[in-house]
Amino acid sequence: MSDRAPRPVERQLPTEESKDLIALVRDISRREIAPKAAEEEEAGHFPRALFSTLSSSGLLGLPYGSADGGGDQPYEVYLQVLEELAAARLTVGLGVSVHTLACHALAGYGRAEQRAARLPAMLGGGLLGAYCLSEPAAGSDAASLSTKAVRDGDEWVITGTKAWITHGGIADFYTVLARTGGPGARGITAFLVPGDAPGLTAAVPEKKMGMNGSPTAQLHFDGVRVADDRRLGDEGQGFGIALSALDSGRLGIAACAVGLAQAALDEAVQYATGRSQFGRPVADFQGLRFLLADMATRVEAGRSLYLAAARLRDAGRPFSTQAAMAKLFCTDAAMAVTVDAVQVLGGYGYTADFPAERYLREAKVLQIVEGTNQIQRMVIARHLAGPETR
Structure with a gap:
């Protein structure tokens, strides 16, 4: 079974332009990313040429202002782009998220002349x-x-x-x-x-x-x-800049986690509905049906959580705690969903002939990067109960 982009998921997008953007990303994912993902990951190949394509398509500067060379897209839309890319190949989705994180300090704290001199090339000039x-x-x-x-x-x-x-x-x-x-x-x-x-x-x-x-x-x-x-x-001022960047970056990780989990769910559903045992599809067995239902619920809950936090950010409201919640929940969900995907595929899930085992290996790092999930729990607890006493 080959790697592929996930089935399209209909969502409420702010504008027709946003819908067209998601359609463009899905097309790029299917044609240029998913078909090569397994082979290039096994070979340890970083798709630098693809990132140049994404840059020329305006996909490396989506949440930044057009005056600086960005795409003027709300974070709600940008994160859905990340989800689509990560579903096709996590290396790509995470790479776009990291690039966006690297541009945050200049875009948010640089002087006007600094932004004018450097930011357009960083956002759309093929740089990484x-x-x-x-x-x-x-x-x-x-x-x-x-x-x-x-x-x-x-x-x-x-x-x-x-x-x-x-x-x-x-x-x-x-x-x-x-x-x-x-x-x-x-x-x-x-x-x-x-x-x-x-x-x-x-x-x-x-x-x-x-x-x-x-x-x-x-x-x-x-x-x-x-x-x-x-x-x-x-x-x-650097530490404050770093924390500000990480709040937004954690939403990027959450969206990537949901994309990976969606890909694992799609793989599990395709396998379960296409393979027969005891004279009927394995998807007819209640044990697997309930497993798939739980997987789908985790994916949808994670998506709703990161989108809700993104809407707070887009509205200019505090979102740090919600970003921590989204990063925590979505990455834990990705870990659980990929484990279950391997289980659905049985022995095949443990082989490199199917992408489920790769999804499982990739999911683990999302619980670690940009603040471990233990750190996210500390952030959330401080919001609820105040700083720790010493």
């Missing part, structure tokens, strides 16, 4: 971005990062190591969080670093259990110099 917050000893505790940026006249000199960087070593630009002041969250500043900056090198990509087509690598900054006009926001 990456986001550099985590370090070998600073993952969930991002405020303890140790990469330093020291001022030298009109330049900054960045030294340190970043870890778990999606697109590490292949990105054209990196949004980098580095320490410019004292300890804690207030001493962090954001910078936009070119991918070919002297002194910037990437380690050998990590060997992972899934998403082999998406390179994840450490980045080493050995006295990397960047001009002060590549500083984003004020000195010491």
Whole structure:
């Protein structure tokens, strides 16, 4: 059974333009992404040419303003685009989400002249971005990062190591969080670093259990110099910028998780309705019917949750807690749905001849990236009960 985009799911979209956009993405997914997904993931191939196509189609800048070269689309629409892409191949959906995350600091906190000079090329010029917050000893505790940026006249000199960087070593630009002041969250500043900056090198990509087509690598900054006009926001504002980006990025992960879960559900339904045992389709057996019903319910609940959070964001209302809820629920749902998809397929689900086993391996990372699900629970609990006492 070959990889394919999921069955179209009718949703309420704000405009006819949005409907046309979703139709375009489904077409690209079916023709150019899904047919190659299994082969390219097995080979560890990153589809850079495809990202150039997505960029020229305007799909790498959807939630940003047209004045900066973006698509002027609400987050509600952008996330549905991510879901479609992730359903065809998670490497692609997650890659678009990471690129969008990497553009957030410049779009939201850059000065007008900085945005005008760089953002159009980042959003629609074929460039690929990456986001550099985590370090070998600073993952969930991002405020303890140790990469330093020291001022030298009109330049900054960045030294340190970043870890778990999606697109590490292949990105054209990196949004980098580095320490410019004292300890804690207030001493962090954001910078936009070119991918070919002297002194910037990437380690050998990590060997992972899934998403082999998406390179994840450490980045080493050995006295990397960047001009002060590549500083984003004020000195010491970087941690707030990072948290703002992650709130939106978590919705991207939630949408990708729902796309992956939808693909797994589609595979399970196709198999169950097409295979017979004891003289009738296996989908006739109550045990499997109930399993499929539970899978579908998780997918639909996750979709509703991330769309509700996106509508809050689009309305300019607080959405941080809802983003954490969406990331938590949708990624846990993806894990459960992919496990059940393998079960529906039985022995075939455990083989690489069917995509169910790949979906299962890919789902796990979504519970970890952009804040583990334990961190999401902490965010939600703080909203309900206040900060922890010490």
